[in-house]
Amino acid sequence: MTATTRGGAGDPVGTADRLRREAGGRIAEALAAAPPGAVGDVYVGWVAAHEAATCPARYRGEGEHGWGFPGWSPPLAAGACGRAALAHHIARADRTGRAPPLPMPLDAIRAWMRALRAGDGAGSGGAPPVERSGVGDWICDVWEDGDSATLAAVAATASRWLAGFVRVLGWPLPPQLTLVGPGPAAAPALRWRPDKASPVTVASGADARLGRVTGAGGFVLVVHRVTSGDDGALRDRAAFEAAAGGLAIGVAPGSVLITAGDTGDRVTIPVDDRLLALGAERIVAVVTERVAAVERGFDPGDATPSAACRHCDHLADCPPGEAWVRGAGRWQGGLPVMPVTPPVMPPPNGASPLDP
Amino acid sequence: MVEALGDVLAMPLDAPSSDGIAALRAELDAGARATGAVGGWSPDEPLRLSKHLVTGLLRCPRRALSERSEDNGPADDVVVGWMVDAAAKLATVSPRRSVTVDAAVAFLSALGDATVADRLADLGPAAAPIRSDASARIDGLAASGLSAVDPAWWPRVEEPVRVALAGGAVIVAGRIDVLLGGPPTGRPGVIVEVKGGRWYDGMRADGHLYALLLALRDGEVPARAVTIVSDGTTQVEPIRPALLQHAAERLDEAMGVAARLAAGEPAAMSPGAHCQHCPVRPDCPVGRSWRPRAAETGP
Numbered sequence: 253m254t255a256t257t258r259g260g261a262g263d264p265v266g267t268a269d270r271l272r273r274e275a276g277g278r279i280a281e282a283l284a285a286a287p288p289g290a291v292g293d294v295y296v297g298w299v300a301a302h303e304a305a306t307c308p309a310r311y312r313g314e315g316e317h318g319w320g321f322p323g324w325s326p327p328l329a330a331g332a333c334g335r336a337a338l339a340h341h342i343a344r345a346d347r348t349g350r351a352p353p354l355p356m357p358l359d360a361i362r363a364w365m366r367a368l369r370a371g372d373g374a375g376s377g378g379a380p381p382v383e384r385s386g387v388g389d390w391i392c393d394v395w396e397d398g399d400s401a402t403l404a405a406v407a408a409t410a411s412r413w414l415a416g417f418v419r420v421l422g423w424p425l426p427p428q429l430t431l432v433g434p435g436p437a438a439a440p441a442l443r444w445r446p447d448k449a450s451p452v453t454v455a456s457g458a459d460a461r462l463g464r465v466t467g468a469g470g471f472v473l474v475v476h477r478v479t480s481g482d483d484g485a486l487r488d489r490a491a492f493e494a495a496a497g498g499l500a501i502g503v504a505p506g507s508v509l510i511t512a513g514d515t516g517d518r519v520t521i522p523v524d525d526r527l528l529a530l531g532a533e534r535i536v537a538v539v540t541e542r543v544a545a546v547e548r549g550f551d552p553g554d555a556t557p558s559a560a561c562r563h564c565d566h567l568a569d570c571p572p573g574e575a576w577v578r579g580a581g582r583w584q585g586g587l588p589v590m591p592v593t594p595p596v597m598p599p600p601n602g603a604s605p606l607d608p
Numbered sequence: 609m610v611e612a613l614g615d616v617l618a619m620p621l622d623a624p625s626s627d628g629i630a631a632l633r634a635e636l637d638a639g640a641r642a643t644g645a646v647g648g649w650s651p652d653e654p655l656r657l658s659k660h661l662v663t664g665l666l667r668c669p670r671r672a673l674s675e676r677s678e679d680n681g682p683a684d685d686v687v688v689g690w691m692v693d694a695a696a697k698l699a700t701v702s703p704r705r706s707v708t709v710d711a712a713v714a715f716l717s718a719l720g721d722a723t724v725a726d727r728l729a730d731l732g733p734a735a736a737p738i739r740s741d742a743s744a745r746i747d748g749l750a751a752s753g754l755s756a757v758d759p760a761w762w763p764r765v766e767e768p769v770r771v772a773l774a775g776g777a778v779i780v781a782g783r784i785d786v787l788l789g790g791p792p793t794g795r796p797g798v799i800v801e802v803k804g805g806r807w808y809d810g811m812r813a814d815g816h817l818y819a820l821l822l823a824l825r826d827g828e829v830p831a832r833a834v835t836i837v838s839d840g841t842t843q844v845e846p847i848r849p850a851l852l853q854h855a856a857e858r859l860d861e862a863m864g865v866a867a868r869l870a871a872g873e874p875a876a877m878s879p880g881a882h883c884q885h886c887p888v889r890p891d892c893p894v895g896r897s898w899r900p901r902a903a904e905t906g907p
Binding site: 586 | 656702762767770771778781825
């Protein structure tokens, strides 16, 4: 992306336009390298961006399931369900004209699920209608299937998300905070496609927005993580979300606020041209690797070994990964890992233990 | 000793004073900096401590380092413990269900952890004793009161908590089985740890460590640590300043042991009740020679 002297804050609309043009152009260029129709859906979320950046070989080896939207599951749906339930809780209070009380996480999730089931809100305690959404439809399907284990797992993960979000952001929620996702009190999900026919969907993982979107920019994208995980990737995460959000909204955000439930941390990262350029780079890299995967799937030749190798499906076919696990990987979390069976120690007299 | 969690929550619980949290953090930061210099840890490559590792390092470093080896599959008692743990969490989030072994295993699988389901499937009919054992222990939790907690207590399962010391060179993290109250509920925090085995005194340490981590994270000291054991025991401890201080000292000592190991010191082998289920025992002369005393029970 072309650098400007004033950064993203100087001309947020122009910056986002330029971002769309340049990212769109590079994505089209990457896709043009593949035979027509060879590239199926490419879902560019943070996980894909992180994988493509940290080990391209692993990302290419994901297959269609990993390249497209992986489908809902309780861990993946935690944020979407938590946000939708919180938006529903706020909307219910708005109907009464009173300030929303502190939500009780499990009750809020259940109330939202009941409203989903009721369809038009009837029978759900005067609740407003629940808007259709992908995750809402999935919950209804799970309910129809009588899969109570999955519903309970969603209640567990989504209530944990909601509790952490409210604890870290504070209650009442900050003024001008708008949740992202389905619901009358929420903003639409932040998605961007380079063009209608493109197989690429860029999905921002932002959970909320602080401030109104105007041509002057300045609004903040809020990304809440249940666990902080790899803080080394914090700037990368902010870069990805700033670019994805800017692409989807058409206005570059002023900053990205990244929060973590496990630490209670709130880190604000200002958005400038360098950050947006890094984010765009991450987005384009996903598409580039997906195109490369048409002819070259998992290839250990450019594997980048790391702690992720321990849980990688390709480990058995990846000499660099195996070597890492046998070498540096014998250290975990700052300590050596010892084999259960220790090396044979020589007896005290110095004779070989193999001596008769 | 009380009958059930409900009795604890029905009591008037005063939030403990938050005085002293800053001093504890300062002490731990200083300890982490000192040991980090020996262990060679940094924010990029930190020491990562969990409740298991803290206890393991203090109990028997040799076992603690081996337990993390991926050569090990989970032992049967560990699998049973996971099922009991899942059952308690399921009861918390889905109070109207009757919790069975199958429901607990399905709950775990829905959360993305198919280890137990796979293990049971691999064992086939041979899994019957494991299932039976787990079922009896899950029944033992029925009176715990987990399924009857008022939602205003904000029951959260697997609440993650993480504290960075010495600028991130040491990370102490864990997941509290069930957390009730605490900010922003306006109620004091109550930590609930669920244990699948038989009660022994060492179980208390996990709740103490979590109380310390929560205090450091939230700036508020939780009021109680409750350990619910599948043998029917419910152990309730008020969180006093001395208890937090003790937890901090244990953590500091564990960092010291870890630093010496990271610097190349051989892992000491310390025998005790933990030898009974130790994967290293067949090759550990100290462990092989250890014998339980009649009254000794343990992990």
